[in-house]
Amino acid sequence: MRGKRGSQLSPERPLSDAVVRHSSRRGFLERLGGAVIGLAGATAVASAVLPDEADAYTNFCGHTYTTGNCPAPTGLPRIDRQGYPLRAHDGVPVDDLGRPINGQGQPIDAHGQVLKDADGVPLAPAPRTKTCETTGEDYGITLTLEGSWYRCCGGTVRRIRDCCGATNLRVNGDAALVGYCYPGHHVFCVTYFETAIPC
Amino acid sequence: MLSLLLAAAAVTALIAGIAGAWSPCGFSMVDTIGTALGDVRRTVMIVAAASFTIGALAGGAVTFGGLSLLGRLLGHGATELRDAVAGALALAAAFADWRGWKIAPQIRRQVPERWRWIMPLPLACVLYGLLLGLGFTTFVLSFAVWALAGISFAADSAVLGVVVGVAFGLGRALPVLWIAPRLGTERGDRCLDRLALEPRLWLGMRRLDAIGLAACAAVLGSSSALAAGTVFATDPSADSADYAWQQVGGPGMLQTATATLSLPGRLPAVGGANVAWLSGHQIVISHGFPSPSPRTIPGPPHATVDALAVSADWLVVRDQSASGIANLFAVSLRDPARRRYLAGAGIPGAIGRPSLERSTVVYAYSSSAGSAIYEVDLGSGARSVLRGTTADVLYANPTLRNGRLLYERSDRCAQQLLLGSPTRLGVDRVLLRLPSTVFRDSGYQNGYTHAYNGASVCPNRMSGAGSTTTLGATALGESVAYVSESPLDPARTRIVRVRLG
Numbered sequence: 001m002r003g004k005r006g007s008q009l010s011p012e013r014p015l016s017d018a019v020v021r022h023s024s025r026r027g028f029l030e031r032l033g034g035a036v037i038g039l040a041g042a043t044a045v046a047s048a049v050l051p052d053e054a055d056a057y058t059n060f061c062g063h064t065y066t067t068g069n070c071p072a073p074t075g076l077p078r079i080d081r082q083g084y085p086l087r088a089h090d091g092v093p094v095d096d097l098g099r100p101i102n103g104q105g106q107p108i109d110a111h112g113q114v115l116k117d118a119d120g121v122p123l124a125p126a127p128r129t130k131t132c133e134t135t136g137e138d139y140g141i142t143l144t145l146e147g148s149w150y151r152c153c154g155g156t157v158r159r160i161r162d163c164c165g166a167t168n169l170r171v172n173g174d175a176a177l178v179g180y181c182y183p184g185h186h187v188f189c190v191t192y193f194e195t196a197i198p199c
Numbered sequence: 200m201l202s203l204l205l206a207a208a209a210v211t212a213l214i215a216g217i218a219g220a221w222s223p224c225g226f227s228m229v230d231t232i233g234t235a236l237g238d239v240r241r242t243v244m245i246v247a248a249a250s251f252t253i254g255a256l257a258g259g260a261v262t263f264g265g266l267s268l269l270g271r272l273l274g275h276g277a278t279e280l281r282d283a284v285a286g287a288l289a290l291a292a293a294f295a296d297w298r299g300w301k302i303a304p305q306i307r308r309q310v311p312e313r314w315r316w317i318m319p320l321p322l323a324c325v326l327y328g329l330l331l332g333l334g335f336t337t338f339v340l341s342f343a344v345w346a347l348a349g350i351s352f353a354a355d356s357a358v359l360g361v362v363v364g365v366a367f368g369l370g371r372a373l374p375v376l377w378i379a380p381r382l383g384t385e386r387g388d389r390c391l392d393r394l395a396l397e398p399r400l401w402l403g404m405r406r407l408d409a410i411g412l413a414a415c416a417a418v419l420g421s422s423s424a425l426a427a428g429t430v431f432a433t434d435p436s437a438d439s440a441d442y443a444w445q446q447v448g449g450p451g452m453l454q455t456a457t458a459t460l461s462l463p464g465r466l467p468a469v470g471g472a473n474v475a476w477l478s479g480h481q482i483v484i485s486h487g488f489p490s491p492s493p494r495t496i497p498g499p500p501h502a503t504v505d506a507l508a509v510s511a512d513w514l515v516v517r518d519q520s521a522s523g524i525a526n527l528f529a530v531s532l533r534d535p536a537r538r539r540y541l542a543g544a545g546i547p548g549a550i551g552r553p554s555l556e557r558s559t560v561v562y563a564y565s566s567s568a569g570s571a572i573y574e575v576d577l578g579s580g581a582r583s584v585l586r587g588t589t590a591d592v593l594y595a596n597p598t599l600r601n602g603r604l605l606y607e608r609s610d611r612c613a614q615q616l617l618l619g620s621p622t623r624l625g626v627d628r629v630l631l632r633l634p635s636t637v638f639r640d641s642g643y644q645n646g647y648t649h650a651y652n653g654a655s656v657c658p659n660r661m662s663g664a665g666s667t668t669t670l671g672a673t674a675l676g677e678s679v680a681y682v683s684e685s686p687l688d689p690a691r692t693r694i695v696r697v698r699l700g
Contacts, residue, residue: 028411059643059652069655073611075640075662077655088640095567096591098611104546105567108232114547117671118433118447118685118692121505121519122548124565126593126609134590171654189654 060088061153062160063190067179068171070135070163070189077191079161083130083145090145092196095126096134131191132163141165143188147180152199159193204418205359208350209366211411216259216370217344218404220394222338224310224331228375229391231315232324233382243320248379250321251328252372259368260331260361264349267360270352285353286419292346293412296405302339309337325617332368340401343408350415356678356698433692434506434552435674435681436468437600442676443467443474444607447690451476453488460488466504470555471511475530477504484514484532496535502526508555513577515541515553515560523547527562529577539577552672554598561597561604561621563583570605572597574621585621598683600675607670607682611635612657614670614680616697630680636669 057063060076069077076088076172092100099115099160100109105125107115115123136143143165150159164181165188176186210329219225232247270281301488310330314323334344347367350361366567378394381387392401432452434445442454444467451467453460453474464478474488478495482504485493498504509515525544531537542564544550551563558577563570571587572594585604586594597606602622607614612635619627634657641662643649656662670693671683678699685692 058648058650059645059655066651068651069642071654074637074644075655076618076644087638088644094637097593097635098639099607106546106548116689118683118689119445119505122546123669124548124551124570124593124595125546125565125567126565127569127588127590128567129590137590149641172651197638 059190060067060190060192061090062149062151062158065177066172067177067187067190068161070131070171070191072131072191077131077189079131079191079193081193083129084133085131093128095128097126099126101125101128132161132189135163135171135189136165139171139188141167141188143167145191146182146185149180150195153194155198157195157197157199159195161191161193162187163189163191204354205362207411207414207418208347208359208363211343211408211415211588212259212263212347212363212366213370213373213408214404214411215341215347216255217373218340218343218401218408219338219371220374221398221401221404222340224327224337225340225371225374226391226395227310227312228324228327228331229378229382229394231327232322232375233379233387233391244380247320247324248376250265250325251375252369254325254328254330255332255372256328256365257368257369258329259364259366259371259418260332260336261364262332262334263347263367264357264361265350265365267354267357268467270354281353282419286416288349289346289412289416289419290630292342293409295418296412297343297409299402299405300342302342304659306335306337306339328368328372331371332364334367341405341408343405343412344417346412350419353419354698386580429494430693431691432694433683433685434466434672435694436470436508437674437676437681438469438472439677441469441474442674442681443469444681444694447692448603453516455488462488466511466640468507468555470509471557473509473511475507475509475514477507480504482507482514482516484509494532496530499526506552508553508560510555510557513555513558513560515555517550517562518551519547525550529560529575531577539575539580541575542573551595553598554674556599556601559599561599563595563597563606565593565595570594572604574599586624596671596673598673598675603675605630605675605680607673607675609635609670611637611639612643612659614666616670616673616680618675618680618699630699631670631682632659633668633670634666636665636667638664 012076058066059069073085073094074087074091078086078088080086087094095101102108107123109115117123132143134143143163145161146164148159148161150157162179162181164185166184167186168176170176170187171189176188179187181187224694232244232251310327314326347363351363378387378390382690428445431447432444433447436443440456445451445465450463451465453462453467462476464476464483467476472486474485476483480498481496482496483493499518502520504516504518506517512532514532517527519525525547527541527550529539529541542550549564549566553560553562559574560577561572563572569589570593572585573582574585575582591610593609595607597604603618605618607616614632614633615629617627639662642652642655669685671685674681680697681694683692683694
């Protein structure tokens with residue numbers, strides 16, 4: 001679905017993906033760079049060393065092709081290393097309602113104070129579930145985070161994580177790609193995790 | 200409140216409809232249907248009169264029911280303001296009708312005369328009835344018609360709108376039904392003559408309307424005054440006749456059929472003709488208020504009580520210890536030594552505010568692992584989950600009353616106040632819907648294409664900051680739901696009423 005692995009999957013790629021790939025500057029640079037480095041027979045390395053270009057990504061930095069975001073509490077599908085949702089712009093943990101929470105799952109305000117009602121009683125915590133798995137429950141399929149790809153985004157290495165399952169459809173409603181999913185699985189939607197590694 | 204308003208508005212509408220008989224169209228209808236009189240054509244006359252009546256009833260229901268529906272579509276917001284405006288409108292119209300002022304604005308139109316000649320009489324009559332029932336397609340004969348339109352719009356109740364409309368339509372039909380069959384007889388002709396020559400009768404009808412409108416204004420005024428008295432309040436609790444709430448930073452309050460009273464304590468709850476409140480560390484249960492000998496039950500020694508619910512036989516208490524451990528338990532009022540432990544939580548706020556009906560308690564329990572509304576039979580201890588989820592949704596603030604469950608459901612996009620059956624799923628009615636409170640991003644990063652992120656957006660709201668209002672404690676009355684709404688500053692929490700319609 002992304003980089004060279006994506007290019008091995010052309011029979012399954014929807015037309016929209018093909019258009020994106022072949023019409024963007026990234027597509028051009030990738031082909032050009034791939035041809036140059038491919039002379040040395042290292043096309044797999046090529047995509048890893050080619051510079052990323054923001055305008056080749058869809059929805060968020062690091063995500064190529066057209067598979068949609070996994071529905072996430074605050075919009076962008078940023079997750080922590082275990083797959084739980086985070087607020088994209090600052091990485092604050094959020095519950096399934098999108099409320100910032102503390103370690104006990106209680107909703108908190110911008111200063112980290114527990115939110116309370118008019119009686120002074122803390123507001124109720126809400127469920128907090130893994131974004132990928134919950135998307136699967138919402139759509140009636142079993143989904144898990146499988147393969148990944150890493151890219152440099154905003155000075156930090158970002159891990160793009162495919163949310164995969166035994167499905168031929170993706171969240172967009174059209175045909176799903178294999179991407180980095182395990183054999184027999186396709187990408188239903190995508191999430192990402194910010195590492196602490198500078199780049 | 201709604202039933203009083205319903206009765207007053209319906210009677211007023213009936214009289215306003217009758218007053219319409221003094222319009223050019225009203226007279227024309229008597230003559231149109233009445234000319235069918237005769238032994239040979241009696242059947243045609245009866246059918247025409249029935250058709251006219253059906254049309255008038257339908258027309259009234261469409262106009263006033265439509266106005267009430269429009270009011271509901273605009274949302275529940277500013278209910279008190281709408282009540283106050285409608286009350287003022289009713290009062291002004293009452294004054295004008297009492298003085299017999301010339302109607303303004305007036306609609307100087309009549310029903311099409313040609314229908315009488317080109318259509319079968321029953322068909323023409325049903326259409327005539329429809330136009331007259333609609334109220335605002337021809338001459339308006341009292342200010343009450345305008346005022347009733349305003350009341351229907353403000354009442355936030357489809358039932359009230361339809362009832363007012365049907366009463367108005369019936370009023371428009373009654374004079375025709377009364378006089379038309381007698382037309383051609385001495386009695387019938389004299390009746391029509393009196394109608395035509397006695398404008399004082401019309402004024403009399405308008406004065407009756409004025410009395411009805413004054414009654415409507417009184418109900419609406421007291422309703423908005425009551426609401427004004429609950430500004431910055433929370434924890435509503437409703438019984439058949441009583442309504443209690445907690446003033447933010449003040450005492451508990453009790454509204455009975457006759458008075459609004461300040462309670463000597465906090466966290467009031469009503470149920471089963473009992474009133475309960477917290478006074479210091481004592482829980483007081485009073486059969487009515489004031490009561491010469493209220494009962495007291497000592498509160499938990501090492502915990503703070505922060506919610507109560509009461510019925511005729513049971514008291515339910517939620518408390519929280521200094522270490523944050525919360526408990527929910529029930530105490531039998533017949534035998535206070537008999538207690539039933541309901542729930543415990545290590546996270547404050549996980550156990551929601553309880554609601555009690557007879558011996559059945561409902562409460563919400565939420566954590567990071569799930570959210571559910573539980574129902575427990577305090578007699579048998581049987582427990583069941585009325586609504587439950589392990590992801591995406593928060594259930595909160597349930598209230599049980601007369602086989603109906605009022606509760607809140609929040610997800611990442613919206614907060615909803617729902618009314619439904621405790622046991623039947625999927626048929627709940629949304630009484631109120633607000634956007635979620637959370638800040639949501641656009642689902643894509645700035646500078647990147649965003650054609651494929653449909654699943655990450657909320658259809659009901661834009662990105663950016665969400666609603667500043669959070670739904671809170673609820674109560675359910677006979678015809679109205681109460682829900683507290685907290686802005687960013689919870690000290691400014693208010694209780695709003697949502698009519699069940």
